[in-house]
Amino acid sequence: MIEGILMLIMLLFNFCILLHAKALSKRRRVRLVSALFDFSWTFLPRTKRKEGIRRA
Amino acid sequence: VRDLIVFLFTLAYLPLALSSPFCAFLLWSWGGLIAIQSHLYGFMLSVPLVQIFAAITLALLLLPSLREKITYHGGGVIVLMVLIVVHGLISATLAYPGMARNWDLFSNMAKTILLCLLFPLFLVNRDRINLYVLMLAMGVCFHGMVDGLKYVSSGGAHNAHGILKFGDNNHYALVLLMALPLLIYTYRFASHVLVRWGAMAVFFLTFMAVLATNSRGALLSAVAMGIWVIMMGKKKIAGLFVAALLGVAVLQLAPAKWFERMDTIQSADQDESFMGRVTAWKRASAIAIEHPVFGGGYHAGQFDGIFEKFRYKPGLLGFVDTPEVNYPAATHSIYFEVLGDLGFVGLGLFLAAIGSAFYNWMRIRRYAGKDPAQHGWALELANMLSASMVVYTIGGAALSAAYFELPYYIIMLMQVLWTSLQYPQAEQTPPSVGGRT
Numbered sequence: 001m002i003e004g005i006l007m008l009i010m011l012l013f014n015f016c017i018l019l020h021a022k023a024l025s026k027r028r029r030v031r032l033v034s035a036l037f038d039f040s041w042t043f044l045p046r047t048k049r050k051e052g053i054r055r056a
Numbered sequence: 057v058r059d060l061i062v063f064l065f066t067l068a069y070l071p072l073a074l075s076s077p078f079c080a081f082l083l084w085s086w087g088g089l090i091a092i093q094s095h096l097y098g099f100m101l102s103v104p105l106v107q108i109f110a111a112i113t114l115a116l117l118l119l120p121s122l123r124e125k126i127t128y129h130g131g132g133v134i135v136l137m138v139l140i141v142v143h144g145l146i147s148a149t150l151a152y153p154g155m156a157r158n159w160d161l162f163s164n165m166a167k168t169i170l171l172c173l174l175f176p177l178f179l180v181n182r183d184r185i186n187l188y189v190l191m192l193a194m195g196v197c198f199h200g201m202v203d204g205l206k207y208v209s210s211g212g213a214h215n216a217h218g219i220l221k222f223g224d225n226n227h228y229a230l231v232l233l234m235a236l237p238l239l240i241y242t243y244r245f246a247s248h249v250l251v252r253w254g255a256m257a258v259f260f261l262t263f264m265a266v267l268a269t270n271s272r273g274a275l276l277s278a279v280a281m282g283i284w285v286i287m288m289g290k291k292k293i294a295g296l297f298v299a300a301l302l303g304v305a306v307l308q309l310a311p312a313k314w315f316e317r318m319d320t321i322q323s324a325d326q327d328e329s330f331m332g333r334v335t336a337w338k339r340a341s342a343i344a345i346e347h348p349v350f351g352g353g354y355h356a357g358q359f360d361g362i363f364e365k366f367r368y369k370p371g372l373l374g375f376v377d378t379p380e381v382n383y384p385a386a387t388h389s390i391y392f393e394v395l396g397d398l399g400f401v402g403l404g405l406f407l408a409a410i411g412s413a414f415y416n417w418m419r420i421r422r423y424a425g426k427d428p429a430q431h432g433w434a435l436e437l438a439n440m441l442s443a444s445m446v447v448y449t450i451g452g453a454a455l456s457a458a459y460f461e462l463p464y465y466i467i468m469l470m471q472v473l474w475t476s477l478q479y480p481q482a483e484q485t486p487p488s489v490g491g492r493t
Contacts, residue, residue: 003095003202004058006490011065011134014191017481018072018079025076 059098066105073109076130077116081190083109088461089195091221105258110167112173114403129479130176133412133471137464141478143350147398151353154363161354161459166408168461175468180481182433185473186245187329189238189437192465193255196235199228206263207268212311216268223457227265227276231280232449234462237440237447243432263302263493267310274320277451284384284446288439298413319481333388333454335378336400339363340387341371345401354459358384397458403493406458409467410449416470417442423477433475 073080087106148162202353203216218228239262242255266274282302286295329480336357343352343366345361356362363384394406424431448463457463 002205004061006162006198006201006205007058007092007095008061010194010201013194015065015068017187017190017194018082020068021079021082022072022076024187025078026184041302 057101057296059096059100062092062096062100063103066100066103066228066377068289073112074116077113078178078184080109080113080116083176084113085188085465086191086195087166089192089221091219094219094221110171117174117177118173121279127180127479127481128176128474130173131471131475133409133416133467133474134173134176136405136409136412137169137172138470140160140402140409140469141166142406143398143402145353147350147353150347152356152359153358154234154361155356158354161458165354165459168459171461172464173470176475178331179469179472179476181476185437185469185476186433187471190242192259193235193238193242194463195317196231196462197204197239199256200231200232200235200265201258201264204263207264208261212227212267212309212314214268215270218264220268222460226271226273226451226455229269229271229456229461230277230447230455230457231462232262232269233274233277233451234444234466235445236281237242237285237414237443241437241440244436260302260305264305264309267306267314270314272318273451273454273481276321277447280450281447284443285440288443307396313450325391331378332381332385332453334373334376336385336387337389337392338367338369338371338373338376338378339372340389340392342366343371343396344399345371348400351395351397351402351406354397355386355393357387357396360384369390386456388454388456390448390455390458393456406452409464410445411468413445414427414442414471416474417445420470420474423474431477434477438470445470 065320069079069083073083084106085111087282092105093101113180145160148158151158181186199219199222202212207216208215209308216225216228218225222228222231236259239255241257243252243259246252248309263278266278282299286292289295343362345357346352346366352362367381387396390406391403395403398406417438420434424435424438428435445463446464446465449456452458452463
């Protein structure tokens with residue numbers, strides 16, 4: 001039972017990754033999915049981080 | 057029901073794979089690592105998912121419209137990978153006759169290298185590399201999540217025996233440990249809270265799955281990985297705090313038999329299991345001395361006829377007293393495995409491939425360290441990939457894991473990471489649409 005649920009979640013998550021990957025090549029975004037895979041958190045000093053400065 | 061779920065998702069994946077070679081490439085890599093068939097029992101067992109996605113990727117690459125867009129910055133590692141497969145082909149051809157797994161292992165190795173050769177085509181910028189890292193982590197850690205949940209819910213009674221794809225409990229623990237640093241990277245750089253904390257939850261469960269394997273080598277590798285990650289990180293105190301939390305979790309959850317098993321690390325020289333491995337190392341090095349350029353062929357030491365021939369030859373380890381063995385056990389060391397199978401030349405190429413990962417890591421550190429605001433992500437990812445390689449080089453010293461895909465993928469990831477810094481290609485990410493602020 002646990003395995004089945006985890007498998008479902010994992011397959012769904014994978015589908016989201018693929019949607020985002022596809023959107024990347026089209027220079028588009030899939031609103032919900034692209035938010036999930038935003039790895040743009042900038043490596044900044046702590047003070048600037050707290051101000052919430054992010055990569056444009 | 058599971059077969060039906062996987063079937064439906066495969067149907068959903070197919071249009072994406074057919075319309076985007078990058079998606080097909082991701083699915084090829086993911087499918088090879090997750091070995092979903094080990095959790096299926098019905099009609100999907102006979103569907104060759106990996107081969108389907110591999111064929112789609114390669115077919116799409118042949119389309120003229122895509123061929124024109126290709127830029128390829130491979131670096132020296134690509135040459136090394138080609139040499140490894142060419143040398144492996146000659147070794148397999150010249151191998152002792154009648155070895156059952158010789159061509160199987162070469163074929164697997166060739167497929168791994170073929171996928172590796174495509175890395176510079178697809179992983180050309182930060183977004184794509186990040187997605188690939190996520191796919192790898194998900195592919196490997198799915199098994200970790202399942203076993204980790206069973207371990208926690210059973211209060212430490214569950215034993216993880218590994219899966220057919222990865223091998224026994226020790227091999228399984230090694231692969232899981234190698235994926236853990238990728239989750240640390242995901243936690244640190246994902247913007248969305250769901251992905252960040254999801255990565256941490258998967259990290260914890262996968263670590264529990266490693267405990268469930270009762271592998272002594274995994275404990276040593278985990279300690280080495282922990283030290284490496286803490287040393288490389290900027291927040292050393294926070295790293296120590298997390299390590300302490302994991303230590304408490306171990307003390308609370310691991311049963312007495314786990315501690316008894318780990319205690320035997322101190323008396324390895326009297327341990328029959330360990331000394332059996334040293335005997336296999338003697339045989340492997342004896343084969344290499346007789347065939348220094350091409351070795352005896354893939355897993356030659358495990359073939360009955362060759363075992364008898366080299367049974368009493370001390371090889372390079374004549375100074376170690378070992379007990380008599382009566383069966384051709386596996387070599388149980390990535391180094392001696394390659395030495396016996398592919399000779400000194402093969403070992404040289406293998407070590408060069410591993411060394412290239414650390415060389416690229418140092419180059420990335422030097423380059424990205426100059427501008428941490430811009431390239432901090434690459435620095436962090438390179439540190440985590442190097443932690444995976446540390447696990448492999450230490451844990452693999454006592455395991456037959458030389459032909460696993462994951463270390464080769466990590467070597468290539470390190471290369472494309474360096475290339476993406478050297479030849480930056482325009483980020484294609486659309487403007488940020490949410491997440492942490």
